[in-house]
Amino acid sequence: MTGGAALPSLALIFAQLSLLAFGGGNTVLPEMQRQVVQVHPWMTASEFASLFALAQAAPGPNMLVATLVGWRVAGLGGALVATLSLCAPSSLLTFGTAHLWYRFRDAPWRKLVQRGLAPVTAGLIMASAVVLTESTSTGWRTSVLTVVATVLFLRTKLHPLTVLAAGAALGVVGVLG
Amino acid sequence: MSESRATPSLAALFMGFFTIGVCGFGGVLPWARRMIVEQRRWMTAGEFTDLLGLCQFLPGGNIINLSIAVGARFGGAAGSVATFTGLMAAPMAIVLALGVFYNRYSDLPMVRHGFAGLAATASALVLATALKIASPLRGRPIGIVIAVATFIAIAVLRWPLAPVLLAAAALSILSAWRFAA
Numbered sequence: 001m002t003g004g005a006a007l008p009s010l011a012l013i014f015a016q017l018s019l020l021a022f023g024g025g026n027t028v029l030p031e032m033q034r035q036v037v038q039v040h041p042w043m044t045a046s047e048f049a050s051l052f053a054l055a056q057a058a059p060g061p062n063m064l065v066a067t068l069v070g071w072r073v074a075g076l077g078g079a080l081v082a083t084l085s086l087c088a089p090s091s092l093l094t095f096g097t098a099h100l101w102y103r104f105r106d107a108p109w110r111k112l113v114q115r116g117l118a119p120v121t122a123g124l125i126m127a128s129a130v131v132l133t134e135s136t137s138t139g140w141r142t143s144v145l146t147v148v149a150t151v152l153f154l155r156t157k158l159h160p161l162t163v164l165a166a167g168a169a170l171g172v173v174g175v176l177g
Numbered sequence: 178m179s180e181s182r183a184t185p186s187l188a189a190l191f192m193g194f195f196t197i198g199v200c201g202f203g204g205v206l207p208w209a210r211r212m213i214v215e216q217r218r219w220m221t222a223g224e225f226t227d228l229l230g231l232c233q234f235l236p237g238g239n240i241i242n243l244s245i246a247v248g249a250r251f252g253g254a255a256g257s258v259a260t261f262t263g264l265m266a267a268p269m270a271i272v273l274a275l276g277v278f279y280n281r282y283s284d285l286p287m288v289r290h291g292f293a294g295l296a297a298t299a300s301a302l303v304l305a306t307a308l309k310i311a312s313p314l315r316g317r318p319i320g321i322v323i324a325v326a327t328f329i330a331i332a333v334l335r336w337p338l339a340p341v342l343l344a345a346a347a348l349s350i351l352s353a354w355r356f357a358a
Contacts, residue, residue, distance in 0.1 A: 022342065118320065124331060149302075164299065176294050
Protein backbone atom coordinates (compact mmCIF):
# COMPACT_ATOMS: atom_id res chain seq x y z
CA MET A 1 0.00 0.00 0.00
CA THR A 2 1.16 3.49 -0.82
CA GLY A 3 -0.13 5.10 2.36
CA GLY A 4 -1.41 8.52 3.33
CA ALA A 5 0.74 10.43 0.83
CA ALA A 6 -1.64 9.25 -1.89
CA LEU A 7 -4.74 10.74 -0.23
CA PRO A 8 -4.71 14.12 -2.06
CA SER A 9 -4.25 12.37 -5.44
CA LEU A 10 -7.06 9.95 -4.60
CA ALA A 11 -9.36 12.82 -3.65
CA LEU A 12 -8.60 14.70 -6.87
CA ILE A 13 -9.03 11.66 -9.15
CA PHE A 14 -12.33 10.56 -7.66
CA ALA A 15 -13.78 14.06 -7.40
CA GLN A 16 -13.15 14.49 -11.14
CA LEU A 17 -14.68 11.09 -11.89
CA SER A 18 -17.73 12.15 -9.89
CA LEU A 19 -18.53 15.01 -12.25
CA LEU A 20 -17.72 12.94 -15.36
CA ALA A 21 -20.00 10.05 -14.39
CA PHE A 22 -22.92 10.86 -16.71
CA GLY A 23 -25.06 7.76 -16.89
CA GLY A 24 -23.95 6.39 -13.51
CA GLY A 25 -20.88 4.85 -11.93
CA ASN A 26 -20.21 2.23 -14.60
CA THR A 27 -19.41 4.82 -17.27
CA VAL A 28 -16.19 5.97 -15.54
CA LEU A 29 -14.62 2.53 -14.99
CA PRO A 30 -12.12 2.75 -17.89
CA GLU A 31 -10.99 6.21 -16.76
CA MET A 32 -10.74 4.99 -13.13
CA GLN A 33 -8.64 2.07 -14.33
CA ARG A 34 -6.49 4.36 -16.50
CA GLN A 35 -5.84 6.64 -13.51
CA VAL A 36 -4.98 3.99 -10.91
CA VAL A 37 -3.16 1.57 -13.25
CA GLN A 38 -1.37 3.83 -15.76
CA VAL A 39 -1.24 7.44 -14.55
CA HIS A 40 -0.52 6.41 -10.95
CA PRO A 41 0.81 2.86 -11.08
CA TRP A 42 -0.90 1.77 -7.86
CA MET A 43 -2.07 -1.66 -9.06
CA THR A 44 -2.26 -3.94 -12.12
CA ALA A 45 -5.24 -4.09 -14.46
CA SER A 46 -6.15 -7.55 -13.18
CA GLU A 47 -6.02 -6.35 -9.55
CA PHE A 48 -8.41 -3.58 -10.55
CA ALA A 49 -10.73 -6.15 -12.15
CA SER A 50 -10.65 -8.24 -8.94
CA LEU A 51 -11.60 -5.21 -6.85
CA PHE A 52 -14.46 -4.47 -9.24
CA ALA A 53 -15.66 -8.07 -8.93
CA LEU A 54 -15.54 -7.86 -5.13
CA ALA A 55 -17.62 -4.68 -5.26
CA GLN A 56 -20.23 -6.51 -7.35
CA ALA A 57 -20.43 -9.25 -4.73
CA ALA A 58 -21.44 -6.73 -2.05
CA PRO A 59 -24.89 -5.13 -1.83
CA GLY A 60 -25.40 -1.44 -2.46
CA PRO A 61 -24.43 1.10 -5.13
CA ASN A 62 -22.00 0.03 -7.85
CA MET A 63 -19.75 2.98 -6.90
CA LEU A 64 -18.33 0.73 -4.16
CA VAL A 65 -15.37 -0.16 -6.36
CA ALA A 66 -14.03 3.27 -5.29
CA THR A 67 -14.09 2.15 -1.65
CA LEU A 68 -11.91 -0.85 -2.49
CA VAL A 69 -9.53 1.05 -4.78
CA GLY A 70 -9.03 3.68 -2.04
CA TRP A 71 -8.54 0.98 0.56
CA ARG A 72 -6.00 -0.87 -1.61
CA VAL A 73 -4.02 2.35 -2.17
CA ALA A 74 -4.14 3.95 1.29
CA GLY A 75 -5.97 1.76 3.78
CA LEU A 76 -9.14 2.74 5.63
CA GLY A 77 -8.47 6.46 5.18
CA GLY A 78 -8.09 5.89 1.45
CA ALA A 79 -11.39 3.99 1.36
CA LEU A 80 -13.21 6.90 3.00
CA VAL A 81 -11.48 9.59 0.92
CA ALA A 82 -12.09 7.80 -2.41
CA THR A 83 -15.74 7.03 -1.64
CA LEU A 84 -16.58 10.52 -0.37
CA SER A 85 -14.69 12.19 -3.22
CA LEU A 86 -16.58 10.12 -5.77
CA CYS A 87 -19.92 11.00 -4.15
CA ALA A 88 -19.54 14.59 -2.90
CA PRO A 89 -19.37 16.71 -6.10
CA SER A 90 -22.28 14.96 -7.83
CA SER A 91 -24.25 14.94 -4.57
CA LEU A 92 -23.78 18.69 -4.08
CA LEU A 93 -24.93 19.20 -7.66
CA THR A 94 -28.03 17.09 -7.02
CA PHE A 95 -28.70 18.89 -3.74
CA GLY A 96 -28.44 22.27 -5.48
CA THR A 97 -30.57 21.47 -8.52
CA ALA A 98 -33.35 19.21 -7.21
CA HIS A 99 -35.80 22.10 -6.78
CA LEU A 100 -34.92 23.61 -10.19
CA TRP A 101 -35.72 20.29 -11.83
CA TYR A 102 -39.42 20.64 -11.04
CA ARG A 103 -39.47 24.06 -12.67
CA PHE A 104 -38.01 22.73 -15.93
CA ARG A 105 -39.96 19.46 -16.01
CA ASP A 106 -41.63 20.33 -19.33
CA ALA A 107 -38.78 22.33 -20.88
CA PRO A 108 -37.93 21.00 -24.38
CA TRP A 109 -34.16 21.24 -23.80
CA ARG A 110 -34.44 18.71 -20.99
CA LYS A 111 -35.69 16.02 -23.38
CA LEU A 112 -33.13 17.06 -25.99
CA VAL A 113 -30.18 16.79 -23.61
CA GLN A 114 -31.44 13.45 -22.32
CA ARG A 115 -31.85 12.14 -25.86
CA GLY A 116 -28.43 13.50 -26.79
CA LEU A 117 -26.64 11.90 -23.84
CA ALA A 118 -28.13 8.43 -24.43
CA PRO A 119 -25.73 7.30 -27.23
CA VAL A 120 -22.71 8.66 -25.30
CA THR A 121 -23.73 6.72 -22.19
CA ALA A 122 -24.26 3.59 -24.28
CA GLY A 123 -20.76 3.90 -25.79
CA LEU A 124 -19.16 4.55 -22.39
CA ILE A 125 -20.78 1.56 -20.68
CA MET A 126 -19.86 -0.70 -23.59
CA ALA A 127 -16.27 0.55 -23.23
CA SER A 128 -16.39 -0.28 -19.49
CA ALA A 129 -17.65 -3.76 -20.27
CA VAL A 130 -14.91 -4.45 -22.83
CA VAL A 131 -12.09 -3.01 -20.71
CA LEU A 132 -13.21 -5.12 -17.74
CA THR A 133 -13.67 -8.25 -19.84
CA GLU A 134 -10.14 -7.86 -21.22
CA SER A 135 -8.69 -8.13 -17.74
CA THR A 136 -11.03 -10.85 -16.45
CA SER A 137 -10.63 -13.13 -19.49
CA THR A 138 -7.55 -14.96 -18.26
CA GLY A 139 -8.05 -17.88 -20.67
CA TRP A 140 -10.69 -19.37 -22.96
CA ARG A 141 -12.62 -20.82 -20.02
CA THR A 142 -13.18 -17.48 -18.29
CA SER A 143 -14.07 -15.94 -21.68
CA VAL A 144 -16.73 -18.59 -22.25
CA LEU A 145 -18.03 -18.02 -18.71
CA THR A 146 -18.42 -14.29 -19.44
CA VAL A 147 -20.35 -14.98 -22.66
CA VAL A 148 -22.63 -17.57 -21.05
CA ALA A 149 -23.28 -15.34 -18.02
CA THR A 150 -24.11 -12.39 -20.31
CA VAL A 151 -26.72 -14.50 -22.10
CA LEU A 152 -28.15 -15.62 -18.73
CA PHE A 153 -28.40 -12.00 -17.50
CA LEU A 154 -30.16 -10.94 -20.72
CA ARG A 155 -32.39 -13.92 -21.41
CA THR A 156 -33.41 -15.31 -18.02
CA LYS A 157 -35.03 -13.98 -14.87
CA LEU A 158 -32.30 -15.50 -12.68
CA HIS A 159 -31.25 -13.25 -9.81
CA PRO A 160 -27.89 -11.59 -10.64
CA LEU A 161 -26.46 -12.80 -7.34
CA THR A 162 -27.29 -16.42 -8.26
CA VAL A 163 -25.30 -16.10 -11.49
CA LEU A 164 -22.39 -14.38 -9.70
CA ALA A 165 -22.34 -17.13 -7.06
CA ALA A 166 -22.39 -19.81 -9.77
CA GLY A 167 -19.43 -18.13 -11.51
CA ALA A 168 -17.46 -18.10 -8.26
CA ALA A 169 -18.41 -21.72 -7.54
CA LEU A 170 -17.15 -22.85 -10.97
CA GLY A 171 -13.81 -21.27 -10.11
CA VAL A 172 -13.64 -22.83 -6.64
CA VAL A 173 -14.23 -26.38 -7.94
CA GLY A 174 -11.43 -25.90 -10.47
CA VAL A 175 -13.42 -25.83 -13.73
CA LEU A 176 -11.81 -22.57 -14.86
CA GLY A 177 -8.29 -23.97 -14.88
CA MET B 178 -50.84 17.89 -6.15
CA SER B 179 -48.79 15.79 -3.78
CA GLU B 180 -50.28 12.60 -2.46
CA SER B 181 -47.36 11.86 -0.18
CA ARG B 182 -48.78 10.91 3.16
CA ALA B 183 -46.14 11.74 5.73
CA THR B 184 -42.94 13.69 6.27
CA PRO B 185 -40.44 11.10 7.49
CA SER B 186 -38.12 11.88 10.40
CA LEU B 187 -34.32 11.85 10.05
CA ALA B 188 -34.19 8.46 11.76
CA ALA B 189 -36.80 7.09 9.37
CA LEU B 190 -34.86 8.48 6.39
CA PHE B 191 -31.66 6.83 7.66
CA MET B 192 -33.37 3.50 8.31
CA GLY B 193 -35.21 3.53 5.00
CA PHE B 194 -32.04 3.96 3.00
CA PHE B 195 -30.13 1.60 5.28
CA THR B 196 -32.62 -1.09 4.24
CA ILE B 197 -32.15 -0.20 0.57
CA GLY B 198 -28.37 -0.45 0.94
CA VAL B 199 -28.48 -3.86 2.58
CA CYS B 200 -31.07 -5.36 0.22
CA GLY B 201 -29.66 -3.95 -2.98
CA PHE B 202 -27.90 -6.97 -4.39
CA GLY B 203 -27.54 -6.71 -8.16
CA GLY B 204 -29.33 -3.42 -8.68
CA VAL B 205 -30.49 -1.06 -5.97
CA LEU B 206 -33.11 0.87 -7.91
CA PRO B 207 -35.97 -1.66 -7.71
CA TRP B 208 -35.53 -1.80 -3.93
CA ALA B 209 -35.51 1.99 -3.65
CA ARG B 210 -38.78 2.21 -5.56
CA ARG B 211 -40.37 -0.54 -3.47
CA MET B 212 -39.41 1.14 -0.20
CA ILE B 213 -40.15 4.75 -1.12
CA VAL B 214 -43.33 4.31 -3.16
CA GLU B 215 -44.94 1.05 -2.05
CA GLN B 216 -43.90 0.39 1.53
CA ARG B 217 -43.34 3.75 3.21
CA ARG B 218 -45.33 5.83 0.73
CA TRP B 219 -43.07 8.86 0.93
CA MET B 220 -43.81 9.67 -2.71
CA THR B 221 -46.24 8.75 -5.46
CA ALA B 222 -45.00 6.68 -8.40
CA GLY B 223 -45.08 9.79 -10.60
CA GLU B 224 -43.05 11.88 -8.14
CA PHE B 225 -40.54 9.08 -7.82
CA THR B 226 -40.13 8.71 -11.59
CA ASP B 227 -39.65 12.46 -12.01
CA LEU B 228 -37.00 12.63 -9.27
CA LEU B 229 -35.28 9.56 -10.71
CA GLY B 230 -35.14 11.38 -14.05
CA LEU B 231 -33.06 14.12 -12.43
CA CYS B 232 -30.78 11.61 -10.73
CA GLN B 233 -30.10 9.81 -14.01
CA PHE B 234 -29.61 13.09 -15.83
CA LEU B 235 -26.95 14.44 -13.44
CA PRO B 236 -23.48 12.87 -13.17
CA GLY B 237 -22.78 10.45 -10.33
CA GLY B 238 -24.32 7.20 -9.12
CA ASN B 239 -28.08 7.28 -9.74
CA ILE B 240 -29.01 5.75 -6.41
CA ILE B 241 -26.62 8.04 -4.52
CA ASN B 242 -28.14 11.09 -6.19
CA LEU B 243 -31.58 9.70 -5.37
CA SER B 244 -30.69 9.38 -1.69
CA ILE B 245 -29.49 13.01 -1.69
CA ALA B 246 -32.60 14.31 -3.46
CA VAL B 247 -35.05 12.38 -1.26
CA GLY B 248 -33.22 13.42 1.91
CA ALA B 249 -33.15 17.06 0.81
CA ARG B 250 -36.84 17.02 0.05
CA PHE B 251 -37.92 15.84 3.49
CA GLY B 252 -35.15 17.06 5.77
CA GLY B 253 -32.90 19.57 3.99
CA ALA B 254 -29.14 19.12 4.31
CA ALA B 255 -29.50 17.00 7.46
CA GLY B 256 -31.96 14.79 5.60
CA SER B 257 -29.43 14.25 2.78
CA VAL B 258 -26.71 13.34 5.27
CA ALA B 259 -29.10 10.86 6.93
CA THR B 260 -30.10 9.16 3.67
CA PHE B 261 -26.55 9.09 2.27
CA THR B 262 -24.95 7.60 5.39
CA GLY B 263 -27.87 5.19 5.71
CA LEU B 264 -27.36 4.02 2.14
CA MET B 265 -23.57 3.68 2.29
CA ALA B 266 -22.78 2.45 5.83
CA ALA B 267 -23.55 -1.25 5.53
CA PRO B 268 -22.39 -1.79 1.91
CA MET B 269 -19.04 -0.07 2.65
CA ALA B 270 -18.47 -2.21 5.73
CA ILE B 271 -19.39 -5.37 3.79
CA VAL B 272 -17.22 -4.57 0.79
CA LEU B 273 -14.22 -3.82 3.04
CA ALA B 274 -14.74 -7.11 4.86
CA LEU B 275 -14.71 -8.87 1.47
CA GLY B 276 -11.51 -6.97 0.60
CA VAL B 277 -9.79 -8.09 3.82
CA PHE B 278 -10.88 -11.68 3.18
CA TYR B 279 -9.59 -11.56 -0.41
CA ASN B 280 -6.26 -10.08 0.70
CA ARG B 281 -5.73 -12.72 3.35
CA TYR B 282 -6.67 -15.78 1.31
CA SER B 283 -5.80 -14.85 -2.27
CA ASP B 284 -2.73 -17.10 -2.06
CA LEU B 285 -4.96 -20.15 -1.92
CA PRO B 286 -5.58 -21.41 -5.49
CA MET B 287 -9.20 -22.23 -4.63
CA VAL B 288 -9.91 -18.68 -3.50
CA ARG B 289 -8.02 -17.18 -6.42
CA HIS B 290 -9.93 -19.30 -8.94
CA GLY B 291 -13.19 -18.52 -7.19
CA PHE B 292 -12.55 -14.81 -7.54
CA ALA B 293 -11.51 -15.29 -11.19
CA GLY B 294 -14.92 -16.87 -11.81
CA LEU B 295 -16.65 -14.08 -9.89
CA ALA B 296 -14.74 -11.44 -11.87
CA ALA B 297 -15.59 -13.02 -15.24
CA THR B 298 -19.26 -13.08 -14.22
CA ALA B 299 -19.12 -9.48 -12.96
CA SER B 300 -17.82 -8.44 -16.40
CA ALA B 301 -20.82 -10.19 -17.91
CA LEU B 302 -23.12 -8.11 -15.69
CA VAL B 303 -21.69 -4.90 -17.16
CA LEU B 304 -21.76 -6.39 -20.67
CA ALA B 305 -25.45 -7.22 -20.28
CA THR B 306 -26.19 -3.72 -18.96
CA ALA B 307 -24.32 -2.20 -21.91
CA LEU B 308 -26.33 -4.25 -24.43
CA LYS B 309 -29.61 -3.32 -22.73
CA ILE B 310 -28.72 0.37 -22.78
CA ALA B 311 -27.57 0.23 -26.40
CA SER B 312 -30.65 -1.55 -27.77
CA PRO B 313 -32.95 1.54 -27.93
CA LEU B 314 -30.39 3.09 -30.33
CA ARG B 315 -31.63 0.82 -33.12
CA GLY B 316 -33.14 3.08 -35.75
CA ARG B 317 -30.97 6.03 -34.72
CA PRO B 318 -28.01 5.79 -37.15
CA ILE B 319 -26.36 9.00 -35.90
CA GLY B 320 -26.76 7.81 -32.32
CA ILE B 321 -25.08 4.53 -33.23
CA VAL B 322 -22.16 6.35 -34.88
CA ILE B 323 -21.67 8.51 -31.78
CA ALA B 324 -21.90 5.49 -29.46
CA VAL B 325 -19.33 3.55 -31.54
CA ALA B 326 -16.98 6.56 -31.75
CA THR B 327 -17.19 7.07 -27.96
CA PHE B 328 -16.53 3.38 -27.44
CA ILE B 329 -13.44 3.40 -29.70
CA ALA B 330 -12.01 6.55 -28.08
CA ILE B 331 -12.26 5.07 -24.57
CA ALA B 332 -11.84 1.30 -24.97
CA VAL B 333 -9.45 1.09 -27.96
CA LEU B 334 -7.52 4.37 -28.05
CA ARG B 335 -7.70 4.76 -24.24
CA TRP B 336 -8.13 8.50 -24.48
CA PRO B 337 -8.86 10.45 -21.28
CA LEU B 338 -12.57 10.62 -20.44
CA ALA B 339 -13.03 14.38 -19.90
CA PRO B 340 -12.31 15.63 -23.46
CA VAL B 341 -14.01 12.60 -25.05
CA LEU B 342 -17.13 13.12 -22.97
CA LEU B 343 -17.27 16.86 -23.71
CA ALA B 344 -16.84 16.40 -27.47
CA ALA B 345 -19.20 13.43 -27.76
CA ALA B 346 -21.92 15.01 -25.61
CA ALA B 347 -21.75 18.32 -27.51
CA LEU B 348 -21.93 16.57 -30.91
CA SER B 349 -24.68 14.26 -29.78
CA ILE B 350 -26.90 16.94 -28.24
CA LEU B 351 -26.35 19.13 -31.30
CA SER B 352 -27.44 16.33 -33.63
CA ALA B 353 -30.45 15.53 -31.42
CA TRP B 354 -31.45 19.19 -31.68
CA ARG B 355 -30.72 19.43 -35.41
CA PHE B 356 -32.80 16.38 -36.28
CA ALA B 357 -35.52 16.83 -33.69
CA ALA B 358 -37.85 18.80 -35.92
